Amino acid sequence: MSSNTGKQGATLGLAVALFAGAAVAIAGAAWAIGSAARGVFLAQEEEIIPIVAGSDLDSLPALMRGNRLAETTSMVRGEPMREVVPRMCEMPDDYFDNLDELEDREPGYTRRNEYVRKYQPRRGFLNEREMRAARVAWHYFEKFTQEETGLANSVGNYPSTTLWDTASYIAGAVAAYELCIIEKPEFDRRITLLLTTIKDLDLFRKELPNKVYHTATGEKVDYTNQSGEIGFSALDIGRFLVWMRILKNRYPYLGNTIDSVLLKWDYSNVVDSEGVMWGAYVDAETNETVYAQEGRLGYEEYAAKGFALWGFKPTLAHRAEPFLTASIFGVQIPYDGRDPRIFHSQNYVVTESYLQDGLELGWDMPFDDSSPDWLHSDGWRAEFADRIYQVQENRWRRTGFMTARSEHNVKGPPYFTYDTIFSDGYPWNTVTPRGDYVPDHAAVASKAALGLWALWDTEYTDVLYEAIIELYDPENGMFEGLYERGQGRVEIYTANNNGIILTSLLHKVQGKILTPYRGETEVWFTAFRDQDARFRRNLPDPPTERDWLPALRHSVQTEADY
């Protein structure tokens, strides 16, 4: 009994001793580890490299100086930039043999809301007929460009123009150079003279270029070409910005000139903080400037992308909403939902803005410099464009009327018509700017026909091509169109028509006209950093990924709707 009691006491003592030893060991180890860790961390803290203001590690001053590149898909996603396409006369004979454009792909939206169309654009060298048309179209600008100012007349020898039509002239010049119709000295001379004139233009109330200028004098004028000022057009400026970006990206040596032109302008009222675009006009009674929302579905998004290419954030202007659809020949045609009776602005649906977006911007987002031609990162724009094409082909198939509708000039009153697919509640509505219904002015617009032909390689556009490709006067340029009701040609020659035709032909050779920017930085972003001018004029900073316009999708029509 006593021996058992002695064993138990020895065991208990051993256990206590072991516990005490373990506790001491753990405490010692903790102290040792803690001491070691402190030594390590304290030593690292002392070795941190300080960020020197203005160095590469200091991002804020870089942003403040503006010497940071706008973020694009190639930077953010690490995708290769689109390649520069050579001039047509510098292309190897087998250039088009290896293009992947013609591969069949499943149409529809991707995860990023990009869109793959079921149609393919035409690609290849221009044939003889097309080259002849290109030369004739360029001849318009040779003939109707003012020597003194370098501005091209909007319509024939009537000496006035807008920024929209001046962009068409730039488009014509770029196409003429890239298609080897003119050489670099001629191209440079024209563009430099033009940009110099535009830089010196008297702005509308020191804000932005007036809606109309006299091409012979560079004086700002009203719609009757008399001295005066009307206001500015956000749509016209947006298109002009598209072509300024195309020029700058393609020809970096023009960059400083282009930047200096655009830096003179005041953007404080043209795009507001919510991304709505505003035009301006003069109140007839008070003579004060009135700002009014400008743009309807189609034109509005195209112009918005022009602003976004320069760092502005026209978020709402780029959205399709508010829009409605009208079923025409089984196709749900989108049109602007803002009621013309309330807003006093027609919601006309024409081909032109969709074509320009497709030809010049590839229906891509402004920040996209890497997607292939067959993938359109501004997905809904491409999908809507397909509807615009489809309804015109359907009309031709159902009624026999060749259809390629756009806004176009006409000879004599009313001088200009919106030859629409849909407007003011009516399909195939041909209206004047004041709203008269003038079906006799319905026409196959040359620019729309060639644009459709370039972007939709179909049997129908072959028919359009045959109707239009020889519709020219070698002395003056391409005719505006072919009357639908058999009155013959629309015997007007315009900068816009000839410019878009040249763009369409260039697209066949080179694809999307806008090329990536390859410079290190831009004066556009670095100028006036030591002044308050950037703030006062609402000049943007280089956009980051957070500033990108959202890529959206809308419901896709899968079957005909009757």
Added chain:
Amino acid sequence: MKQLLLTTALVASLNAPFNGASAQNAGDTAGTVAEDQRPSGAQAFTPENAILNTAVLFAVGAREAQQSLRNAFGWPTFQEGLVHGVYFRFDPDGYARFSPSPRLDTDVFEVICRPRTYTCMARKGPLMLTLSSDGRVQIMIDQVQATDTFALNDGFSELQIPPRVNGVLDPQIEALLSGGGSLVVRRNGEVLEDISLQGFSAVHAYLLWVAARQDYTVLPRDWPVPNGLTPAPSQTPQSNAWPNLSLRSAPVLEQSAAQQLAQVSDNAQDTPEMAALRSEVSLLRDLLLAQTGGGGFPTAATMAQTPVSTTTQTPVAIQSELDTLSRSMGIAPAMLDGDGFAIEHDAFDHDHTMGMKNSGAGAMVGHEMNVDQHGMDANVDIRHLQYLTGEMHFDTRTALLILQLSHSVAAGEPVDASISSALQPSASASLFQQLSAVMANDGSTVALDAGTDPGDEYALLATYFRSVIGE
């Protein structure tokens, strides 16, 4: 024949700019573009083409609207409204559309003016509407032959219309067409054309208004002229001189218009030939007026509708007509040349021509009267009327009522002599303006304001049928 030639010339001159497209087309087809056929359209648009001020309202309820253009040129404003059942819009260059639909898309009268002139033409299908050189309505229908027949269809029945509808209209036919319906053209019994006449009266008024440089006085009396919106002279883009002002004036001329006419007449008073003509025409007008006045006053309703139309006659014809009238009244022609026949022919104002009758209308037939008595009474009454409308600013209807009342209560009220003297310049202005317009065309041709009888536009149907059957 001369009238036909004038008409043809006018139509040809109107057509010239409208056919420009085909001319250019031909040039282009030949592969050579003449200098004057170079790209136009833009050339067709020049600010100098602005002849109308769109701020001057055509009718009550119209409004001037501004338009934002996508292209580089065009008219920044236009005017739109609704009048006499048709919607309209017009630009500063006179280009206008009239339609019963607010979209202006159906049954449209389209008006185009020759650039930089006030000469305009309206079209609706094959129907072409212009003003003749003397301001009367002139119709031309495409592809109409001499054997074709015309009728006015009011939806229930058809009324046969004489073939002269295809030409310068006389007041009766004009009044018929203004009533609406449709003009049916038949060839060998088959309907060749059935042209709606909706908007005819509005377009006619518009043509007159444009030709008179937006002067409201040429509009019909029932026209809804904007009250108090008569433009100041500085607002209208026209000059003061208007030698070819339409002779079809409203009964009451505004002072500015009367002054314009007076100015024209003063310029024309130098020519002895003009002085002689003036004398003859004044005498003729006196006789006509006396005869008409002797038949009683026109009713207020007819006066409200009465414009003044004209005929074109040579001096010989005027003299012949004068003789005929004199004989019908029992006056020897020689008396007219003598001093013994003293009628205060200078006292008549242009306004009073509303009481005149077109001698060709046959409205004077059957009026047997005592010229001395009835003619002088008429003069007195007309002076009173002039006083009430010109000096007291009563409208014609009210003035007539007052006159009728005064007849029944206190006949023979003395006339204020200052009135006639004050109105004399207007009377001579009216006459010489009419004369000078025709003299400018042909020295041997005289435009005589024969006047439209207020009753002519509302002739009895029986009278109308007699006139048709008579032809």
